Amino acid sequence: MTAAALDAHVVVARREFTLDAAIRVDAGEVVAVMGPSGAGKSTLLGALAGLVRPTGGRIRLGDAVLDDGTRRGHVAPMHRGVVLLGQDPRLFPHLTALENVAFALHVGGSRGARARADAATWLERVGLGGAGDRRPDRLSGGQQQRVALARALAAAPQALLLDEPLTSLDPETAADIRSVLAEQVRATGSTTVVVTHDAIDAVTLADRLVVVEGGRIVQQGAVRVVLGAPATRFAAAIAGVNRLEGVARGGGWASAAGDVALPAVDGARVDAAVQEGQPLVAVFAPSAVDVRTRVDASADDASAWPARVARLEATLGGVRVVADAHGQLVSAELAVSHAADLGLAPGVAVTLSVDPRAVRLLAA
Structure with a gap:
């Protein structure tokens, strides 16, 4: 045949x-x-x-x-x-x-x-x-x-x-x-x-x-x-990236409630032309996420999000930290030694920060 x-x-x-x-x-x-x-x-x-x-x-x-x-x-x-x-x-x-x-x-x-x-x-x-x-x-x-x-x-x-x-x-x-x-x-x-x-x-x-x-x-x-450009959370998971749903705000991205945001910066990858307040998705790699303890975080960083560790997952290269930032689950990848130095465990308060230039903005 x-x-x-x-x-x-x-x-x-x-x-x-x-x-x-x-x-x-x-x-x-x-x-x-x-x-x-x-x-x-x-x-x-x-x-x-x-x-x-x-x-x-x-x-x-x-x-x-x-x-x-x-x-x-x-x-x-x-x-x-x-x-x-x-x-x-x-x-x-x-x-x-x-x-x-x-x-x-x-x-x-x-x-x-x-x-x-x-x-x-x-x-x-x-x-x-x-x-x-x-x-x-x-x-x-x-x-x-x-x-x-x-x-x-x-x-x-x-x-x-x-x-x-x-x-x-x-x-x-x-x-x-x-x-x-x-x-x-x-x-x-x-x-x-x-x-x-x-x-x-x-x-x-x-x-x-x-x-x-x-x-x-x-x-x-x-x-x-x-x-x-994963269209759902599952598709993002198999692609190994974070996918956060929100709205266009000030030329950047923000959660619907506005408590998690990524400001507009030069060099950001914007694949969507949407009006203010319209649905917008932020996609970025776990490696683009920096994890710090609350006391180490800078209060002046507009893209720094207070969060709590939801769980830790072993990976071939280290540890995947899944944290809850006002209802948004964000994954970060750290070396085992770095995770240990931070004393990370479920429930620990952390601050997450993402370089907006590492984020891809897509129409929802």
Whole structure:
């Protein structure tokens, strides 16, 4: 099979939750889907794969209609030309790695020596050229996922669906598999939808990013555009930035109550032309936030905000301090030693300050 465009409007209505999302993936394009737990990501992928029956909408792959929201208009999973790869490799335990990959080729009509030769080639492509005679119980988790990827791509699907395939792997193994995924998905030109919780997957693998919250698509676009201008607090969290909602005030930004503000300065990045008092969003990196104890703060600094530490989170490079400034949650990144010197702990009073030149102002 060859890659085909995927055009879907998926409606799945349940007693306490409704997914209503429209997604378009061009032939050969890779789209990442992100969202908080319970947002509907896996339901969306299950509907595309045929494992979840939509109650409305329409799913088209190439020229074929896979679902039209009715029982009669539902194409069974095995006849869709779609392959779903999740966290569990789901390898056949009684077959070797080579035989697992060859199985997909047998389903596609290839037989005998030709199927085995092609399976061996696929194992080579995912870095397992010498492991064809091993059964799954003799392979590591990362190796099993490589075999599963080889089997998925060997099936030559019109669309490849990936449901957080790296979640159960350790960081080093996940990085290796991510590289293999990126290389092979591009090499095969597969139309791909990848559900992930990690922005690195979106940056590495995808052309576009779709953010789903509460069963709805709240933002979509080129990965760098979505991460650079997040439309919701969740999108800001995956982008690793602060996103504060407020209003335009005096050429700068202020919270609606006016108790937290960023004054206008030369060099500030203003991506919105809004009138005084109109909604405005301030976006800035945690590294742009300075944290001091109250006694160290300057009372003359207009962008210094009194706050209290809400929680501390460990990061690879130190500590993330999440503080509450009059209802605005602001994250800052500090070295562990600096956080210790300040005596930071939940409830401790601090002053936050942000250089307005490090802030990007966006229309809400």
